[in-house]
Amino acid sequence: MAQSEEQKKDSVGSDELDELTSQLRANLEVKDRKYLLSSYKNCFVGSEAVDLMVSTKLSPSRESAVHLGQMLIAANVIQHVTKDHAFKDAKLFYSFAADEPSHGAKEKKTEDEDWSWSDFIPGRFLSASADDQKYNLQPHLEELNAEVAFATDADELAPAETFGISPLDEHNQKLLDNVHPLKWVPPKPQAKYNMVAIGAGAAGLITAAGTAGLGGKVAIIEEHMFGGDCLNFGCVPSKAILRCARAAYDAIIRGEEFGLGVEGDGKIVVDFAKVMERVRRVRAEISAHDACERFSKVYNMDVYIGHATFIAPDAVQVGDNVLKFSRCVIATGAKASVPPIAGLADVQYLTNQTVWNLTKQPMRFGVIGSGPIGCELAQAFACLGSDVTVLNRSARILGKEDPSAAKIVKGSMEECGVTFAVGLKFIKVAYVDATVGMASGIAVTVHRTMDDDAEAKSETMVFDQLLIATGRKPNVTNLGLDTAKVNFDSRRGIEVNDLLQTSNSNIYAAGDCCTRFQFTHMADAMARIVIRNALFFGRSKVSDLIIPWATFTFPEVAHVGLYESDLTERKIEFDVIQVDLAHNDRAICDDEARHEGFVKVLCKKGTDSILGATIVSDNAGDQINEFTLAMQSNIGLGFFGTVIHPYPTVAEGIKHCGDAFARTRLTPLTKTLLRKVLSARR
Numbered sequence: 001m002a003q004s005e006e007q008k009k010d011s012v013g014s015d016e017l018d019e020l021t022s023q024l025r026a027n028l029e030v031k032d033r034k035y036l037l038s039s040y041k042n043c044f045v046g047s048e049a050v051d052l053m054v055s056t057k058l059s060p061s062r063e064s065a066v067h068l069g070q071m072l073i074a075a076n077v078i079q080h081v082t083k084d085h086a087f088k089d090a091k092l093f094y095s096f097a098a099d100e101p102s103h104g105a106k107e108k109k110t111e112d113e114d115w116s117w118s119d120f121i122p123g124r125f126l127s128a129s130a131d132d133q134k135y136n137l138q139p140h141l142e143e144l145n146a147e148v149a150f151a152t153d154a155d156e157l158a159p160a161e162t163f164g165i166s167p168l169d170e171h172n173q174k175l176l177d178n179v180h181p182l183k184w185v186p187p188k189p190q191a192k193y194n195m196v197a198i199g200a201g202a203a204g205l206i207t208a209a210g211t212a213g214l215g216g217k218v219a220i221i222e223e224h225m226f227g228g229d230c231l232n233f234g235c236v237p238s239k240a241i242l243r244c245a246r247a248a249y250d251a252i253i254r255g256e257e258f259g260l261g262v263e264g265d266g267k268i269v270v271d272f273a274k275v276m277e278r279v280r281r282v283r284a285e286i287s288a289h290d291a292c293e294r295f296s297k298v299y300n301m302d303v304y305i306g307h308a309t310f311i312a313p314d315a316v317q318v319g320d321n322v323l324k325f326s327r328c329v330i331a332t333g334a335k336a337s338v339p340p341i342a343g344l345a346d347v348q349y350l351t352n353q354t355v356w357n358l359t360k361q362p363m364r365f366g367v368i369g370s371g372p373i374g375c376e377l378a379q380a381f382a383c384l385g386s387d388v389t390v391l392n393r394s395a396r397i398l399g400k401e402d403p404s405a406a407k408i409v410k411g412s413m414e415e416c417g418v419t420f421a422v423g424l425k426f427i428k429v430a431y432v433d434a435t436v437g438m439a440s441g442i443a444v445t446v447h448r449t450m451d452d453d454a455e456a457k458s459e460t461m462v463f464d465q466l467l468i469a470t471g472r473k474p475n476v477t478n479l480g481l482d483t484a485k486v487n488f489d490s491r492r493g494i495e496v497n498d499l500l501q502t503s504n505s506n507i508y509a510a511g512d513c514c515t516r517f518q519f520t521h522m523a524d525a526m527a528r529i530v531i532r533n534a535l536f537f538g539r540s541k542v543s544d545l546i547i548p549w550a551t552f553t554f555p556e557v558a559h560v561g562l563y564e565s566d567l568t569e570r571k572i573e574f575d576v577i578q579v580d581l582a583h584n585d586r587a588i589c590d591d592e593a594r595h596e597g598f599v600k601v602l603c604k605k606g607t608d609s610i611l612g613a614t615i616v617s618d619n620a621g622d623q624i625n626e627f628t629l630a631m632q633s634n635i636g637l638g639f640f641g642t643v644i645h646p647y648p649t650v651a652e653g654i655k656h657c658g659d660a661f662a663r664t665r666l667t668p669l670t671k672t673l674l675r676k677v678l679s680a681r682r
Contacts, residue, residue, distance in 0.1 A: 020058065021077055025096065027052050033093055038215040040081040041101060043093040050089045062089055069094075083298050103296040104303035107183035115182035117173040164233070164353040165225075171280035178284075178291035179226040184305045189321050193217045194535065196316055196325040198308045198479070201228020202520045203511030204331035205290060206527035209299050211535060218301040219325075221308040221318050227290035228333050229512075230520040231283065233353040238376055240282040242552055244275045245380035249554060253383065253416060257591055270384045272361035279356060310484035313504055327506055327534040330486070330494055331523070332479065334472040334512035339368070342428040347442050349429075350467045352377075358465070362386055366444060366463035370397035370422075372551040374469035375409060379553050382417040389461060391444065395423045398551065402564070405557045405616045408595055412554055425449045427458050429466070442466045474513040498541040499533045500526060508534050517547055548628045550621030555595050558624035561612030561631060564602060573605035575664070577637060579656045581617055586648035592618055599653040601627070601637055601661075608636035608661050617650045626654050637661045 028044040050065040052058070059065035069087030072078045079100070080086070081093045107115060165172050176182075194216035197204040205227075208220040225232050251260060252268050288294070296303045306318040315324045336351035338344065350358075352373050365386040367378045374390060375397060382388040390397065390413075397420070398406040410420065427445040441462045448459075474493030481488050487495040487503040494509040496502055502509055508530045511523035525545055532538030548560035567574045581587045581597040597617040604611055613627040630639070640658030645651050666674075 017075065017077065020072075021096070023056065023058070024049065024052065024078075027056070030096070030099075034215075035093065036215075038213070040093050040095070042099040043081050043095040046087060046092045046094055047089050049094070065089070082300075100297070101300070102185075102187045103301055104187045104292065104305075105185050105296065106181045106293070107185045117168060117176040117182060164357070166357045167359060169277070169280065171277065171284040174284040175232070175280070175287045176225075178287040178293075179232065180222075180224065180305065181292055184292065184303070186304050186306075186319060186321055187302045189219070189323050190217050190302065191324070193219050193302075193323060193325045194327060195219075196323050196328045197221070197331055198316065198328065199228070199331035199333055199475075199511070199513070200226040200290070200295075201331060201333045201511060201523065202230055203333075203523035203527045203530075204228070204329065205295070206524055207329045207331065207510060207530050208301055209295065210527065210531045212299045212301045214531075214535070216535065218299075219304060219323050220295065220301055221304045221306065221316065221323075222292075223305070223307045226292050226295070227287060229352075231287060231290055233356065235520055236283050236286055237279050237356045238352075238373070238380075239552065240279040241275065241380050241384075242376060244278060245383035246554060248385075249383045249416060254591070270361075272384060273359050275384060276356070276359055283356075308479065310480035310486075312483065313485050314506060325506075327508065329527070329530050329534070330479070330481075330502070330507065330509040330513060331511045331527070332475040332513045334474045334493075334518055336468060337471045337473040338468055339426070339470050341368075341426045344429045344468075347429055347431055347466070349442070350465055352469065355467055362463070362465035364441060364463045364465075365389070366391060366442070366461065366466045367469055368392075368426075368444075368466065369469035369471070370394070370399070370420075371469060371471065372398070374467070375413065375551060375553050377467060377469065378418050379413045379416050382413070387419075388417065389419045389421060389463070391424055391426075391446065391461070392420070392422045393424055393426070397422070398557065400563075401551070401557055401559065402600065402614045402616075404598070404600075405559075405614055408555065408597065408616050409551070409553050409557060412595055416554070421446065421448075421461070423449050432462055472512065472518055476513055496542075498543050499539065500530055500542060501533070515542075517549075519547070519549055522547055546628055546632045548624045550624065552621065555592065555597050555617050556620035557614070557616050558620035559612070559614045560624055560628045561610065562602065563612060563614075567602060567611060572611070574611055575603045575605055577601045577603060577657050577660050577664075579653045579660060581650060581653050584648075584650055584653055586650050586652070587617065589648065590618065590650075592650075597650075599623075599657050601657050603637055603661070608638040609634075610637055615653075617653070619650065623651050623654060626651070638665075 028049055030042055030044050032039060032041050033043050046069065049069060050062050053065040053068060054062055059068050066087060066089050069078070073087050076097050078087070078094050079097050081095055085092050087094065165176060195207065195211040195218050197208040197218070197220040200220055200222035204220060208218045212218040230236060248270055250258070255261065255268070292303050292305070295301055304318045304321065308316050308318050311317045311322065315322055316328065336353060355377065361384065363386060365381050365388045367374045367388065367390045370390050370392040378388050378390050396403065396406055397410050414420070424446040427447060429442065429444050432440050432443045441464050443460050443462050444466065445458050445460045473491060476488045476493055477490060484507060485504045486507055489495070494502055494514040496509050496514050500508045500510060510526035510530050512518040515522060515526065526542065529540045529542060532540045546560060548558065550556055550558040578598055578600040581599070582593045584593065587593040587597065600614045601610060602612040603609055610627060610631050613624065615623050617623070637658055638661050640655055641662050643655060643658070645655045
């Protein structure tokens with residue numbers, strides 16, 4: 001068949017590109033090179049490539065040579081070794097893309113096409129040829145199950161449901177392509193690794209990336225989804241839905257206060273399906289930061305997808321591959337802890353992992369548990385229009401927070417429509433029996449333990465969906481930890497010392513699997529300690545960390561350091577400096593003063609040394625950083641009185657705490673002396 005003109009042009013361009021590539025390969029010095037502590041294989045220097053192109057008349061000038069180099073990068077012929085730079089006439093290292101070492105990659109269906117989760121999007125191949133339709137094995141999302149396999153391939157395919165992800169729309173397909181790509185081909189293991197990271201959540205990724213960035217040989221293993229809970233089931237989706245909830249809160253619940261309204265009979269309504277689609281879209285967009293291919297290609301680490309098992313104190317097996325290591329970090333995270341309530345295992349309840357699969361709004365939404373996850377999602381769903389009830393064994397919510405802060409949050413949640421049932425004893429959970437005449441759903445039977453009447457009857461509440469938010473437990477089973485000589489407890493997690501070493505001194509642990517401070521930023525900080533201590537003989541201690549945290553309700557509650565109860569228990573004398581935000585000008589402008597927020601600082605008795613601080617206000621999570629920095633740097637509260645804060649901001653409350661401390665230094669004697677000085681100067 002004769003070639004078309006376009007095909008001839010493409011052929012000519014391809015021949016010229018091949019010739020140019022061959023000339024560069026033949027004449028450039030391609031070798032292993034080092035920069036600082038990092039090593040790069042089979043690379044050349046950008047300025048030397050420019051010299052060659054000019055001297056051989058491939059380009060008329062150095063500027064044209066740089067432009068040609070940029071085109072070679074665009075054509076994926078060459079690349080910067082860390083992909084941080086475009087092509088430049090500088091001493092930067094570049095390599096030929098064909099020489100890139102394999103650190104794990106997606107298997108190809110054909111020479112030109114990748115496996116992708118988009119193969120399972122209904123309707124993708126409706127107009128395709130019969131040959132292409134063989135790849136579309138799951139036209140109906142509800143039918144996706146563990147038996148799915150390709151008609152031309154007997155290998156079993158792990159479905160999206162395995163990871164708690166549905167529906168498999170374009171956003172979740174993009175997410176899975178990034179964090180658990182189909183048909184991942186593992187690399188050939190190195191002889192020995194400086195670091196093997198088990199788990200690709202925050203702790204594992206930061207440990208692995210930090211070690212690789214310093215020139216170490218690194219392997220990372222993830223059984224489920226790169227990015228861990230934070231990306232897939234925690235921080236990212238929860239903050240995405242809270243943003244939608246806040247918009248509804250301001251427009252619908254408090255609209256009249258701000259002079260908002262809708263003319264005629266119209267009213268603002270929430271499209272729950274679109275809200276959840278936005279959550280999936282945001283999560284998918286951010287997932288590029290934690291993509292398997294990014295860590296494989298940009299960070300040059302070996303990426304393995306599969307279950308890791310220790311087979312020796314210095315070796316891990318994943319699939320058919322055995323990885324030997326000098327150091328290892330266990331960063332397997334945690335999962336939802338489900339309470340032992342009779343019948344709960346027999347109903348389809350939600351956790352923080354599966355709640356993001358909802359596409360239809362539950363009008364009756366029950367939440368068991370009143371910690372940060374329970375309170376954030378309860379308030380969000382209430383703002384979006386669900387009838388929400390929080391059920392709790394304890395008589396108060398946010399049990400670890402300052403009681404005054406928890407009381408403010410409870411009042412705000414009630415304003416949004418949340419109902420609380422506290423001080424409960426859970427009797428059973430079951431699907432509603434249609435014969436009793438109640439609307440279908442999940443029935444939760446409880447007894448109010450706070451009732452004075454010992455003969456009080458139990459009561460039953462019915463919900464369309466039931467969220468379990470009663471804490472998290474570490475992922476430490478089925479890892480072969482006994483073989484690795486690593487001590488652990490299934491409830492408390494992996495035992496580590498202050499340096500994050502396990503009972504095997506060559507194996508460290510970081511993140512939710514070994515600490516009660518189950519925060520992404522804590523996992524980040526622990527990973528940095530692991531890098532210093534495991535690789536560079538460091539002596540950094542977890543006990544030296546100053547750990548802030550925040551609950552992102554409306555208003556937010558943020559805290560750092562010790563609580564009053566901690567100080568009382570430890571018999572440490574302290575002073576309380578508190579500024580109420582009812583008189584803060586910005587809080588009044590935003591109509592947030594009614595929430596009775598505050599800034600509370602606990603100082604060592606008679607000094608301005610900060611022992612702990614709590615803020616209750618909008619954006620408290622951002623404001624608490626000032627106190628965290630001060631405590632980490634041994635800066636006293638009095639210093640804040642000298643720091644200029646923009647007006648009007650709620651953060652002025654922090655400055656006013658510094659002023660309040662300064663006023664405590666004005667003793668009667670000091671005041672008398674000041675009056676005499678002023679009198680003498682008149």
